[in-house]
Amino acid sequence: MMVGNNHHYPVNPEVNVPMKCPNCQSKDIGKIGINQYYCWGCYIELSLSKGVIHTHQVEEDGSLSSLDDLFDEEERRLS
Numbered sequence: 001m002m003v004g005n006n007h008h009y010p011v012n013p014e015v016n017v018p019m020k021c022p023n024c025q026s027k028d029i030g031k032i033g034i035n036q037y038y039c040w041g042c043y044i045e046l047s048l049s050k051g052v053i054h055t056h057q058v059e060e061d062g063s064l065s066s067l068d069d070l071f072d073e074e075e076r077r078l079s
Contacts, residue, residue: 022076
């Protein structure tokens with residue numbers, strides 16, 4: 001019998017704090033590639049580069065549209 005939550009949330013390795021979605025503040029984020037994540041709270045894709053989270057909307061054709069202009073860089077910086 002397994003007890004507890006077996007989710008492995010992405011963390012900022014420098015401070016070992018779970019990454020939060022800058023859009024919905026959810027910690028329910030799954031890893032989909034190297035430095036690429038998916039938020040199950042609001043269904044956006046996130047990528048991580050130099051400590052900054054970049055946000056993307058997945059379009060119907062599978063392409064990505066940047067949502068970074070909706071957030072200040074400080075809101076997207078890992079704490």
